[in-house]
Amino acid sequence: MNSTAYNYQNDISIRTEGLTKRFGNFTAVDNITFHVKKGEIFGFLGANGAGKTTAIKMLCGLSKPTSGIAMVAGYDVATQAEHIKKNIGYMSQKFALYDDLKVWENMRLYAGIYGMKEKIIAYRINEILMQLGFENEKNTFVKTLPIGWKQKLAFSISIIHQPEIVFLDEPTGGVDPAARRQFWELIYATAEKGITVFVTTHYMDEAEYCNRICMLVDGKIVALDSPKKLKDTFSAQNIDKVFRLLARNTNRT
Amino acid sequence: MIQKKYSPFLSFVRKEFFHIFRDRWTSIILLIMPILMIILFGFAITTEVKNAKIAIFDPSQDAATHAIVDKLSTSEYFTIETYVYSQNEMDNLFRKRNIGLIVVFSEHFYENMMHGGDAKIQLIADGSDPNYAYTLTQYASALLGSYQQENISHNFNPPFQIETTIKMLYNPTLKGAYNTVPGVLGMVLMLICAMMTSISIAREKEFGNMEVLLVSPLKPITIILSKTVPYIVLSLINFTSIMLLAVFALKVPIVGNILLIALISLIFIFLSLALGLLISTIVKTQIVAMLISGVVLMFPVILLSGMIFPVESMGVFFQYLAKVLPANWYIAAIRKVMIQGLGISSVSKELIVLISMAVLLIAISIKKFKVRIE
Structure with a gap:
């Protein structure tokens, strides 16, 4: 699959051209170019310090690129960060839920932050509770939920305002494999509704679930394709092996 | 809608x-x-004082008042910051300067002291900081007391009395x-x-x-x-x-x-x-x-x-x-x-x-x- 095949602007959620971020002499993100299709599950892989976080920060409009272009949801990250923020969702590995708020209060808080209308908020809260099977947990304090449930709740809240793209930064840390599988089912359901999922992870088995993956080593893209094609190209059994092959010459640890 | x-x-x-x-x-x-x-914090805690700035109002200007002022200024507790010459000046003293205490002598102090009249000293302190004010007046009273003692023993005249009154400005009950x-x-x-x-x-x-x-x-x-x-x-x-x-x-x-x-x-x-x-x-x-x-x-x-x-x-x-x-x-x-x-x-x-x-x-x-x- 060739990334330049998606030329139609309307089909593209994220497009970068030579995106670069330097801190002094250190180049955290080095001239990366890629496209992410609408409704695609796009995996962003790399060791710690490979530049994943810096790249995600630029795409979310938190950090301005040193050079290059990034268009997210049709807006330029360098000049239209405010528009981007309205059209994206974000979930971090810390889940960012408030323990001392009830399940529905957490949902309402974030819905309120995104300026949603009251009627839509009520509708969305019920919809999410049903989808997660949380009907009886509406008034439960988040601190009493098991971690797998918190994870699903955090994800659902990150898309409560039905954004065009959701960024998941290492979303499955500290969760057992069964809960992780359930979580990926939720991601698939979301992508099917047309929401683009941009996910970073260092679990290589998880990368197999993505439509396409982009591997980052020392701030540079070293591979970008579907998991199957990558395995074929490098004649490896799994993505972990592919990554080991590519990351062998890394300078940063 | x-x-x-x-x-x-x-x-x-x-x-x-x-x-x-x-x-x-x-x-x-x-x-x-x-x-x-x-x-x-409602409980007051007594504290020590060194070189507190004081002011003197001395309309008498005689041997006794000079001796007392000397005693105060040579003690390690007090430094004489200024002299005042009228009642009006005293009113503004606490507001304008960092004065802890004003020592006020009555008129014809020495004469009154020697001839059985009432020689008076008033100590005026800034009561808005009561710990400090209280300590200052205590130290000053002690010095005045010792002056009196010394004079009794060196003098064969009948005992005399210096009456000390203390007035707390701004915080009268301390x-x-x-x-x-x-x-x-x-x-x-x-x-x-x-x-x-x-x-x-x-x-x-x-x-x-x-x-x-x-x-x-x-x-x-x-x-x-x-x-x-x-x-x-x-x-x-x-x-x-x-x-x-x-x-x-x-x-x-x-x-x-x-x-x-x-x-x-x-x-x-x-x-x-x-x-x-x-x-x-x-x-x-x-x-x-x-x-x-x-x-x-x-x-x-x-x-x-x-x-x-x-x-x-x-x-x-x-x-x-x-x-x-x-x-x-x-x-x-x-x-x-x-x-x-x-x-x-x-x-x-x-x-x-x-x-x-x-x-x-x-x-x-x-x-x-x-x-x-x-």
């Missing part, structure tokens, strides 16, 4: 109040501790509470605004909420404002309850303009919030935020504000250190207005210092907050 929309700002402020009232300890710290502090109220106000506002704000922002960082908030359409300034509004509200509640306690429980009258007191407090609240914000930009966890606010803000306020130990009797280094503490300027201003009943022109220096500190800190902390996002 108009559809109701939740304001992002109000959603956020609501959530802050949940944090405060759903945590038992937070509620206790914010609402009950101020009352406990007023009670705890209540410790007069000193406590401004001090506790300063401490409570500092605690709520600086400490609690820094802890609550550190909490957002610690649990990863800050990342999510920064990616949301909320502007950084909205996040800051909505984090601080609840603490401003609580500070005002505490300000009111401390004022009510002061007047009705501790019987400390509010002599000055209550609006001026509120204005000074509001400036101090903003200053403390900025300090809290600044601390939160440096730290990553709640516990560090708490330690830093405790060590950097609370202890110096308690120890160097003159609440427990008079700043006047501290070393030069600590006196300068005390000068950079915002709380000291606040407490000084509140003392002047609340207890001495002075107007805005008398606290202009304190106001200017507080406002400049507030502006500087707000500018630095907002800049740091933004830099961190980049």
Whole structure:
């Protein structure tokens, strides 16, 4: 699959051209170019310090690129960060839920932050509770939920305002494999509704679930394709092996 | 049809109040501790004095008064700062200069002393700092007493009497509470605004909420404002309850303009919030935020504000250190207005210092907050 095949602007959620971020002499993100299709599950892989976080920060409009272009949801990250923020969702590995708020209060808080209308908020809260099977947990304090449930709740809240793209930064840390599988089912359901999922992870088995993956080593893209094609190209059994092959010459640890 | 929309700002402020009232300890710290502090610090603690500045009003100018003035000035407790020559001058002395005590001699002192008349000395102290004032009058009385003793033994004349009266300006009954109220106000506002704000922002960082908030359409300034509004509200509640306690429980009258007191407090609240914000930009966890606010803000306020130990009797280094503490300027201003009943022109220096500190800190902390996002 060739990334330049998606030329139609309307089909593209994220497009970068030579995106670069330097801190002094250190180049955290080095001239990366890629496209992410609408409704695609796009995996962003790399060791710690490979530049994943810096790249995600630029795409979310938190950090301005040193050079290059990034268009997210049709807006330029360098000049239209405010528009981007309205059209994206974000979930971090810390889940960012408030323990001392009830399940529905957490949902309402974030819905309120995104300026949603009251009627839509009520509708969305019920919809999410049903989808997660949380009907009886509406008034439960988040601190009493098991971690797998918190994870699903955090994800659902990150898309409560039905954004065009959701960024998941290492979303499955500290969760057992069964809960992780359930979580990926939720991601698939979301992508099917047309929401683009941009996910970073260092679990290589998880990368197999993505439509396409982009591997980052020392701030540079070293591979970008579907998991199957990558395995074929490098004649490896799994993505972990592919990554080991590519990351062998890394300078940063 | 108009559809109701939740304001992002109000959603956020609501959530802050949940944090405060759903945590038992937070509620206790914010609402009950101020009352406990007023009670705890209500007890006066006696302290030592060295080289306190005094003024002399001596209409007699005779051998006896000169001897007494000599005795006072050669003691290690007092330094004679100035002489006054009229009653009117005395009135302005405490306001204009850092005078702790005025020693007033009656007219024809020596004559009266030798011929059985009543030779009188009045000690006038600034009672708005009662610990200090009380100590000064005690030391002065002791020196006068020893002068009398010496003269009795060297003199074969019939015993004479010097009558010493003590007058406490601004705080006639020498209540410790007069000193406590401004001090506790300063401490409570500092605690709520600086400490609690820094802890609550550190909490957002610690649990990863800050990342999510920064990616949301909320502007950084909205996040800051909505984090601080609840603490401003609580500070005002505490300000009111401390004022009510002061007047009705501790019987400390509010002599000055209550609006001026509120204005000074509001400036101090903003200053403390900025300090809290600044601390939160440096730290990553709640516990560090708490330690830093405790060590950097609370202890110096308690120890160097003159609440427990008079700043006047501290070393030069600590006196300068005390000068950079915002709380000291606040407490000084509140003392002047609340207890001495002075107007805005008398606290202009304190106001200017507080406002400049507030502006500087707000500018630095907002800049740091933004830099961190980049």
